[in-house]
Amino acid sequence: MSDQIHSAEQMVRNFKDQPFLVDRLKTDPNPLTVLEEAAKTAIQQTAPWTGDRILYRVAVIVLGSLCLIAALGSIFLVSIGKTTPEVLVALGSAAVGALVGLFAPTPTGK
Numbered sequence: 036m037s038d039q040i041h042s043a044e045q046m047v048r049n050f051k052d053q054p055f056l057v058d059r060l061k062t063d064p065n066p067l068t069v070l071e072e073a074a075k076t077a078i079q080q081t082a083p084w085t086g087d088r089i090l091y092r093v094a095v096i097v098l099g100s101l102c103l104i105a106a107l108g109s110i111f112l113v114s115i116g117k118t119t120p121e122v123l124v125a126l127g128s129a130a131v132g133a134l135v136g137l138f139a140p141t142p143t144g145k
Contacts, residue, residue, distance in 0.1 A: 046073050094137060101130040 050056050050073065060069045105127025109119040 046076075049073055049076060091137065095134065098130045098134045098137070102127055102134065105130065 050060075056069065056073060060066050063069050105123050108123055109127070112119050112123075
């Protein structure tokens with residue numbers, strides 16, 4: 036559903052940015068074909084990764100693995116009496132932040 040909303044918004048933007056489409060819509064004997072062409076163009080202009088479940092799954096798996104490796108590595112290093120390197124803490128924190136960013140809802144603005 037959200038892909039359709041973004042495509043519709045892109046279609047409206049196309050009509051605003053390209054006045055010849057509006058003229059063509061007014062003069063064409065079959066305005067439905069103009070709308071269909073504009074809709075296809077709007078769908079093609081949306082981001083190619085939108086709705087790509089495999090990409091999100093890979094990102095979640097990689098970031099989740101990085102979180103676990105950082106946490107377990109820190110625990111292991113502390114258990115043997117060594118200090119945790121700052122880079123390990125930074126990587127773990129960045130991975131957790133990225134996961135939160137993936138799961139946070141996207142804001143919809145006008």
